[in-house]
Amino acid sequence: MNGPQDLGGQMGFGPIGPEKDEPYFHAEWEKRALGVTLCAGAMGHWNIDESRHARESLHPADYYSSSYYEIWTKALETLLKRHGFVTQDELLVGKSLVGNTRPKRVLQAEDVPAVLARGGSCNRPVNTAARFKAGDRVRTKNFNPEGHTRLPRYARDKIGVIDAVREGFVFPDTNAHGRGEHPQWVYTVVFDSREIWGEEADPTLTVSIDAWESYLEPA
Numbered sequence: 001m002n003g004p005q006d007l008g009g010q011m012g013f014g015p016i017g018p019e020k021d022e023p024y025f026h027a028e029w030e031k032r033a034l035g036v037t038l039c040a041g042a043m044g045h046w047n048i049d050e051s052r053h054a055r056e057s058l059h060p061a062d063y064y065s066s067s068y069y070e071i072w073t074k075a076l077e078t079l080l081k082r083h084g085f086v087t088q089d090e091l092l093v094g095k096s097l098v099g100n101t102r103p104k105r106v107l108q109a110e111d112v113p114a115v116l117a118r119g120g121s122c123n124r125p126v127n128t129a130a131r132f133k134a135g136d137r138v139r140t141k142n143f144n145p146e147g148h149t150r151l152p153r154y155a156r157d158k159i160g161v162i163d164a165v166r167e168g169f170v171f172p173d174t175n176a177h178g179r180g181e182h183p184q185w186v187y188t189v190v191f192d193s194r195e196i197w198g199e200e201a202d203p204t205l206t207v208s209i210d211a212w213e214s215y216l217e218p219a
Contacts, residue, residue, distance in 0.1 A: 002144055003056035004063035008154035009197065033069040037076050042115065043103035045083045048122070049176035053148040054078045124183035126168030130213070132187055136162045137219035140189070140211065148176035151215045155207070159219045160191040163208065171212055184213040 007013065025031050041051060054075035055063075063071060080086045084101035107115060132138060142157035143149075150172050166186040174182045193205040 001053070001056055001147055001149065002153060004058065004060040005056050006153050008152045030069040033073050037072050038116075039107045040076055040080065040085075042105065042107035044105050045085075045101070045103070046079055047175055048120065049148055049170070049172040050178075051075065051079065052172070053176040054082075056148065122170045123167045124170055124181060126183050126185055130165050130185045130187075132162045132165070132185075132213070132216065132218075134162050134164055138162060138187075138189060138216040139219045140215055141217060145173065147173065149173050151211060152209070154196055155189075155191065155209050155211075158191055158195050160189040160195070162187050163190045164188040166210065169212070171214070173212075173214075186210050186212055187216065189216070 025034075037051075041048070055071050057078070058066070058071065058074055062074065066074065077086075077091060081088065081091075085103075086096075086100060087098065090097050137159060138161070139159050140151060140156050143151075164187065166188065168183040169186045170181040171184050174180055187210070189209055189211050191207045191209075192203075193201040193207055194203060196207045
């Protein structure tokens with residue numbers, strides 16, 4: 001979606017200032033925010049794409065004024081309300097008021113290391129042959145979806161070259177909205193920097209993205 005998270009090429013946000021030796025967390029509450037989000041996701045009522053879309057769906061003013069883990073916790077509130085685990089009144093008072101959804105499963109503390117090590121693979125078999133091969137020139141489609149997508153705005157309606165054919169992966173555009181995984185081939189596509197950023201871009205640079213097959217058409 002054309003949400004506040006899609007910042008590639010946007011002006012007015014100033015330079016990026018990497019923090020040398022940046023810690024994983026800047027405050028103790030951030031550790032808890034990460035842990036609660038992962039444990040809630042482990043209940044099995046939503047997937048990673050729905051979780052991402054919940055973050056994207058925050059109002060731009062709210063998104064831009066929030067820190068990284070504040071965005072996570074605000075999106076988690078949305079997911080918990082959507083799936084019946086809490087109500088807005090319960091969030092306000094900080095305690096349970098009514099009978100809520102029961103989780104499909106509960107992540108126990110002793111199981112956390114093994115679950116994190118196992119991860120959540122999103123690669124899937126695809127029953128059709130890959131439409132493109134390395135070296136093919138392709139154009140990304142130009143669309144402005146209301147729902148979730150992994151094709152960034154700056155890379156739409158641009159001509160690039162297939163650098164590599166990857167595996168089949170869950171299609172996030174449908175998976176985020178409960179419409180099935182519908183796996184597709186994913187390709188690494190390389191663009192000349194001037195194709196992306198215009199004639200004043202550094203001509204020695206390229207931009208690479210991973211794109212699902214339905215994002216692409218022959219150039």
